Amino acid sequence: VEASSQARRIEGQMLKFEGLVNVVAALAIEEGAVGSGEPTWSPAFAARETAPGDAVLHAPADKYGPGLVSSHTPVFVAAGGLDPASVAGPAAALLGPARRHLPRVLQRSHDERRATVSEAIGRRTILDVEIPARRAWLWHPAGFLVALPGQEWPVDPSIAAALEAGRGSEAPLWLPPQRDVTGHPVLTVTVAVPRDEGPPGVAGVDLSVAWFAGNLLPEVWKDRGARGFLLDAKGAVIAASDGTAAGAVPFPDLPAAFAEHRTGELGAGDDVVLAHPLSTSGWWSVIV
Secondary structure, three states: OHHHHHHHHHHHHHHHHHHHHHHHHHHHHHOOOOOOOOOEEHHHHHOOOOOOOOOEEEOOOOOOOOEEEEOOOOEEEEOOOOOHHHHHHHHHHHHHHHHHHHHHHHHHHHOHHHHHOOHHHHHHHHHHOOOOEEEEEEEEOOOEEEEEOEEOOOOOHHHOHHHHHHHOOOOOEEOOOEEOOOOOEEEEEEEEEOOOOOOOEEEEEEEEHHHHHOOOOOHHHOOOOOOEEEEOOOOOEEEEOOOOOOOOOOOOOHHHHHHOOOOEEOOOOOOOOEEEEEOOOOEEEEEO
8 A cells, every 4th residue: 555655656746747847848838029138058158257147166076067057047058050149039039938937847846835935045946955857948949958957068959869759749758767968867758849830849857866766665664675666667777766777677577567557566475566557657666
């Protein structure tokens, strides 16, 4: 019963995160008139002289790695080879909505009440606290990405695997673990953003794998030798409380049980394996 309840808690969190990626997608609906300020493009974060005034310098061991990072000024990143000046109009139109909503998306991933906190508390929440969401972003089909936190972006955003998957997803889609722009393992929930003309945009929220790993077990079981796993339908690890590597298949017999939709106690021998499906993602909550 407790394992089933834990699966429902995990799914409830995932449904909340799906709601947040829909908030990001709605930025495109709120595109405003040019004149709400100048977008801050990725190269500006390379030096204090060009970075936004609220950017703070992070050390290598800090949450977002070394460099200047802003909790409330989004970064705009042009596709490789694209001159930012050629997309200045649509970028400026997204600046206001991105400033209003992206900080709240990150804060709400931690606590729904954080959407209305002061900027000082919001800044600490985003930059220093290990909250579920590491990043919220929106790809505009004109050829640029807007994301928060703001920081220098070392890679071409147009080749990200999440874009190709997201373009075809009418409903929020969960992607397997990957490395984010700063090298941290994340789970991305993404969705297409339809437009009246042309290809769709893509919205995404990158969520910390470490946060998921720390929330796979009921609190009272964490010191009792239990292990928690988030597995895909093939039994591969998405996240694990014991540090098992992503992609490993620690229980080879489980995929057959998953295919037959067997739930509850599946184990034999010394291990008791308790498995429950998560309908939003097609993944499974497994406690051993």
